[in-house]
Amino acid sequence: MNNINNIVSRNVQNIEISGIRKFFNKVVNYPDAISLTLGQPDFNVPEKIKGAMVKAIEDNKTTYTSNAGILELREEISKYLKNQHIDYDADEICLTIGGSEGLMDVFTALLNPEDKVLIPTPAYPAYESCVKLLGGQIINYNLKEDFSINFEELKILISQEKPKVMVVSYPSNPTGAILSKEDNNKLYEIIKDNEIMVISDEMYSSLCFEDNYYSIAQFNDIKNKVIAVGGFSKMFSMTGLRLGYVCAAEGFMNAIMKVHQYNVSCAPSIVQWGAYEGLKSCMSDVEYMKSEFIKRRDYLHDRFIKMGFEANLPMGAFYMFPSIEKFNMKSEEFCERLLKEAGVAVVPGSAFGVGGEGYMRISYAYSMEQLKEAADRIENWLKSI
Numbered sequence: 001m002n003n004i005n006n007i008v009s010r011n012v013q014n015i016e017i018s019g020i021r022k023f024f025n026k027v028v029n030y031p032d033a034i035s036l037t038l039g040q041p042d043f044n045v046p047e048k049i050k051g052a053m054v055k056a057i058e059d060n061k062t063t064y065t066s067n068a069g070i071l072e073l074r075e076e077i078s079k080y081l082k083n084q085h086i087d088y089d090a091d092e093i094c095l096t097i098g099g100s101e102g103l104m105d106v107f108t109a110l111l112n113p114e115d116k117v118l119i120p121t122p123a124y125p126a127y128e129s130c131v132k133l134l135g136g137q138i139i140n141y142n143l144k145e146d147f148s149i150n151f152e153e154l155k156i157l158i159s160q161e162k163p164k165v166m167v168v169s170y171p172s173n174p175t176g177a178i179l180s181k182e183d184n185n186k187l188y189e190i191i192k193d194n195e196i197m198v199i200s201d202e203m204y205s206s207l208c209f210e211d212n213y214y215s216i217a218q219f220n221d222i223k224n225k226v227i228a229v230g231g232f233s234k235m236f237s238m239t240g241l242r243l244g245y246v247c248a249a250e251g252f253m254n255a256i257m258k259v260h261q262y263n264v265s266c267a268p269s270i271v272q273w274g275a276y277e278g279l280k281s282c283m284s285d286v287e288y289m290k291s292e293f294i295k296r297r298d299y300l301h302d303r304f305i306k307m308g309f310e311a312n313l314p315m316g317a318f319y320m321f322p323s324i325e326k327f328n329m330k331s332e333e334f335c336e337r338l339l340k341e342a343g344v345a346v347v348p349g350s351a352f353g354v355g356g357e358g359y360m361r362i363s364y365a366y367s368m369e370q371l372k373e374a375a376d377r378i379e380n381w382l383k384s385i
Contacts, residue, residue: 015129019351020361023335027345034366034374035345039173039319041237041365043292045274046285049236052277056270065266067257069095069245073276077230077245080279084205086217086228088247094260095267099203099231099244104130105263106199106227106246107165109255111136116163120149121355122321124173124201128353139163142355146312147177147321151186158194165197168216171204174352174361175321176297176314184214191222200228203244204317206235206286209294217247224249227256234317235286236278241271293318296364296371303375307382318365321349325358327385335360342381344374 005013024037056062068074074090081088096102103126111117113135119127121140131138139161144150157163168187170179179187191198200216217228231244244267246256278285297314304311304322311322324334331348338360339345349359364371 011133011135015132018125018129020125020347023339023345023347023351026339030339030343030345033339033343033345034370034377036362036364036366036370036374037345037347039234039317039363039365040239041234041289041318042367043237043285043289045238045241046236046278046282048281049238049274049278053270053274056273061269061273063269065095065269065272067261067266068093069267070269070272070276073272073279074245076276076279081247084213084215084218086215086247087220087223088217088228092247092249092253094246094248094253094257095272096231096244096246096260097264097267098233098242099201099229100126101242101260101264102229102231102244102246103127103199103201104133105256105259106229106248107131107134107136108259109252110165110197110199110227115165116161118154118157118161118163118166118196119353120167120169122147122174122349122352122359123167123169123355125352127167127169127201140354141166143175143177147172147175148180148183149187151183151190155190158190158196163196165199166191167199167201169201170215171208171316172319173204173317174319174347174349174356174359175312176317176319177312178208178210178316179214179216181212181214184216184218187216188219188222191216191225192219196225198226200226202228202230204234205230207290207293207318208316209290209297210315224251227252232275232278236275236282237289238271238274241268241274243267243271243275293364296366296368299368300362300364300371300375303379307375307379318363320362320364321356321359322362323358324349324360331357331360337385338378338381341384342377344377344381 228247233239309322347361349356
C-alpha cells in the first residue's frame with residue numbers, strides 16, 4: 001500500500017486533534033480525577049424542548065426540511081436577535097448542524113487558497129483548523145491582558161497584511177471576556193474603513209453576564225461586511241443535539257447555502273422544532289442557568305485569587321483563564337502534573353494558540369460540589385510543589 005501521508009490531503013495533515021479533546025481523553029486513565037475540561041453545561045435540556053422533539057417525532061416531522069431550516073424557527077431567531085439589536089430577517093438565517101458546521105460553511109464560502117484570515121489568540125482552536133483545511137493563511141492578532149482587542153496592533157496588521165477576513169469571538173472561549181460598548185464602537189470604525197469581512201462567533205451570546213450585550217453585528221450600515229454564527233448548544237444545554245445558525249446578508253447567504261446544501265442538506269428536523277419551542281417557552285431556563293454560572297464563577301474566581309493566581313473575572317460563557325506563568329512551567333507540563341499529581345483535569349492554554357501559552361482553561365460548567373473539590377485539590381497540590 002502507498003504511504004498514507006502521500007495520499008492524505010496536506011491540508012488535513014497540517015492540523016492537529018483538538019487540544020481540548022486530547023486532555024479530556026486522558027482523564028479516562030485517572031478514574032478518580034475531576035475533569036473541568038469540556039464546555040458542556042451540566043444542566044438537562046429544558047422539559048418543554050424535550051416534549052417538542054418527542055411531539056415532532058409523533059407527528060412524523062422527521063423528513064427533510066428546507067435547506068435553510070423550518071421557517072418558524074428562523075422567524076423566532078430573527079425576533080430573538082432583534083431583541084439584541086441585531087437585525088436579520090428569516091431569509092438571512094440558515095440552520096446548521098451546530099455552530100461548527102456553520103463556521104466551516106462560512107469559511108468555505110469566503111476563502112480561496114492563500115487568502116489571509118485574522119484570528120485572535122488565544123481563541124477557540126477550530127478557527128485556525130478551518131482556515132488550514134481550506135489552504136488559507138492564518139494571521140494572529142494578539143489580545144491585551146484583559147483579553148480585549150489590541151486596536152493599535154489590529155490597525156497595523158490590517159494595513160500591512162490586507163486580510164480578507166477577520167474572526168471576532170465574544171463572549172470568548174477560552175477567556176470568558178466580552179466585547180465592551182467602547183470596543184464595539186472602535187471595531188466598527190475599523191471595519192467600516194477597511195475592505196474586510198468579519199465572522200462573529202456569538203455562540204455564547206445568551207451567557208453574557210452584563211445587562212447589555214454588544215456585537216459587531218449590531219451595526220446595520222456594515223451588514224454586508226459581517227456574518228454572525230450562533231447556536232443552541234450552550235443556550236439550552238443541548239450540545240449533543242447539534243443545532244446552530246448562520247446570519248448573513250442575501251448575497252453571502254446564497255454562497256453559504258451552496259456549501260451547507262451539499263454538505264448536510266439540512267439540520268435535524270426534530271431538533272429544529274425543539275429549539276423553536278425553546279425560544280418561545282424556555283428563556284427562563286436560560287436565565288436560571290446563567291445565574292448559576294455566575295455563582296460558580298464568583299466562587300471559583302475567589303478561590304483562585306486566594307491561591308495566588310492572576311485571573312480576570314469572566315463576564316460571559318463559563319470559562320476561566322488564569323495565568324500560570326509564575327509557576328515557571330509550560331502550560332502542557334503544568335496541566336499534565338495537575339492531572340497526575342492532583343487528580344484535576346483542565347486544558348492547557350497552548351491548546352488555544354500561541355497567545356494561550358502561560359494560561360490554563362477551566363470550565364465551570366460543572367456542579368458546585370465538583371468545583372469545590374477541584375479547588376481543594378489544586379490548593380493542596382500547590383502547597384506541595
